[in-house]
Amino acid sequence: PESLSRSSPGVRFSGGTDVRVPAICVCPIDMAVLGGPGTVVGWLLAILVASVSAPSGQVAEHDVKAAYLYNFTKFVEWPDGVPAAEQPFRLCVVADAATTEAVTRTMAGESVGGRPAETVVPDSPKSVHDCQILFVGRDSMTRAARLLDAAKGRPILVVGEVPGFAKRGAGAIEFVREQSRLRFEINVAVAKGSGLSISSRLLQVARVTYGVGQ
Numbered sequence: 001p002e003s004l005s006r007s008s009p010g011v012r013f014s015g016g017t018d019v020r021v022p023a024i025c026v027c028p029i030d031m032a033v034l035g036g037p038g039t040v041v042g043w044l045l046a047i048l049v050a051s052v053s054a055p056s057g058q059v060a061e062h063d064v065k066a067a068y069l070y071n072f073t074k075f076v077e078w079p080d081g082v083p084a085a086e087q088p089f090r091l092c093v094v095a096d097a098a099t100t101e102a103v104t105r106t107m108a109g110e111s112v113g114g115r116p117a118e119t120v121v122p123d124s125p126k127s128v129h130d131c132q133i134l135f136v137g138r139d140s141m142t143r144a145a146r147l148l149d150a151a152k153g154r155p156i157l158v159v160g161e162v163p164g165f166a167k168r169g170a171g172a173i174e175f176v177r178e179q180s181r182l183r184f185e186i187n188v189a190v191a192k193g194s195g196l197s198i199s200s201r202l203l204q205v206a207r208v209t210y211g212v213g214q
Contacts, residue, residue, distance in 0.1 A: 062099040064182055065161075065175060066106040069135055072157065072173065074110045075202035079195045082155045088118040090130055094144040095137030103135070127149035135159045136171075141184055155195040167210055172196065176207055183207040 083089055089112035093100045103119050110117040110125050112132075122128045124144060128150040136144045138161045148170065151158050158171030166174035172191040176183045189211025203209050 025026070037047065038116075054069045060098070060102070061182065062096075062102040063106070065099060066102040067137075068175070068182075068184065069103060069111065069159065070106050070117075071132060072133070072159070072202070074126060075199040076157055076191075077197040078113075079155050080130060083130070087115070087130070089113065089115040089154075090118050090133050090135045091135070092120045092122045092128065093132035093135050093137075094122065094140045095135060096139060099135075099137055099209075122147055128156070129154065131156050133157045134171075136161075138162050139160060151194075153194065157191070157196055159195070166190070169211075172198070185209050185210070 014111055073089070085211040091103060091107055093103050095131055100119070100121060107117040107119045120127070120131065122131060122134070125146050128134060130145045131151070132155070134147065134151050134156050136148065136159070141162055143158070148158065157173065159175070160166075160171045161175040162170075163169040164174075166185040169190050172187050172194065174185045174187075176185055184206055185208040186198060186203060186206040187210040188198065188203070192211075
């Protein structure tokens with residue numbers, strides 16, 4: 001598939017595990033005030049300030065992933081009627097306990113499109129049908145296989161982190177570790193096939209975009 005590579009900076013980790021951020025926690029805010037539309041600085045700052053601050057100003061990788069997942073909701077449009085009336089916006093997680101807890105903390109008290117956000121650990125393929133985002137951790141691919149199948153063709157933003165996840169079309173977004181940075185790749189064709197629209201502002205800061213023009 002056609003792809004575009006970019007050299008956006010991503011989020012840098014200190015010592016290969018943590019990224020240094022100020023110890024002050026600023027809750028997720030309007031992207032428009034962070035450097036203006038489409039700016040890499042604005043996007044990266046938004047990711048960092050959305051993170052939950054930890055002692056000594058250290059934010060673990062799973063907290064940064066959680067912040068990415070929350071902020072993806074600001075740059076992706078779901079079809080009308082998704083989620084269904086009076087239903088919460090569900091971010092489903094199939095990953096290790098630390099990542100699941102980080103996502104739960106980040107999403108607590110937040111809303112997406114006027115709907116309260118909820119973190120869910122899906123326990124069956126049928127339960128995946130109620131997800132708006134499905135994140136699968138690198139060590140959870142085997143147990144998530146049936147869940148990923150259940151998400152295909154549905155208006156669900158599927159995010160993973162095993163090598164080649166986005167390129168081979170297993171999902172729309174893939175987290176990528178590049179030396180000391182956390183970045184992401186996007187498969188536009190997969191997103192479109194799921195009825196999702198990804199903002200050009202998000203595409204601009206992706207490391208690679210696949211399926212462009214399809």
